[in-house]
Amino acid sequence: MSELLFVNNMGGGILLFLILFGIAYSILWIYCVVDIIRSDFKDPNMKLIWIIIILFGQVIGPLVYLILGKGTKTTTS
Known part of the structure; x- marks a missing residue:
């Protein structure tokens, strides 16, 4: 209970x-890195x-990959 008061007092x-x-964000970043490693391009x-x-586009990098990354992968049917 005191932990909740501490968090509440800290804003x-x-x-x-x-x-x-x-x-x-950490889960999204790890997902993107694992997907890149496992994918064929x-x-x-x-x-x-x-x-x-x-790595260098820390905030926007994973989002850009999720939006544009599908177009650079090979399709396996």
């Missing part, structure tokens, strides 16, 4: 939001390029 809503956002260099985009 509880904001702190809780930041913690949850950080966890969600039309151009072999695209795997390295996507890893670099995700």
Whole structure:
């Protein structure tokens, strides 16, 4: 119970939001990296390029990959 009071005194809503956002972002980042490693791309260099985009574009990199990454993968039927 004292932990909840501590969080509430620290501006509880904001702190809780930041913690949850950080966890969600970490899961998204890990998902994107694992997906890149497991996927086959039309151009072999695209795997390295996507890893670099995700590493250096910390906030927007995973979102760009999720939006544009499907077009660079090979399709297996």
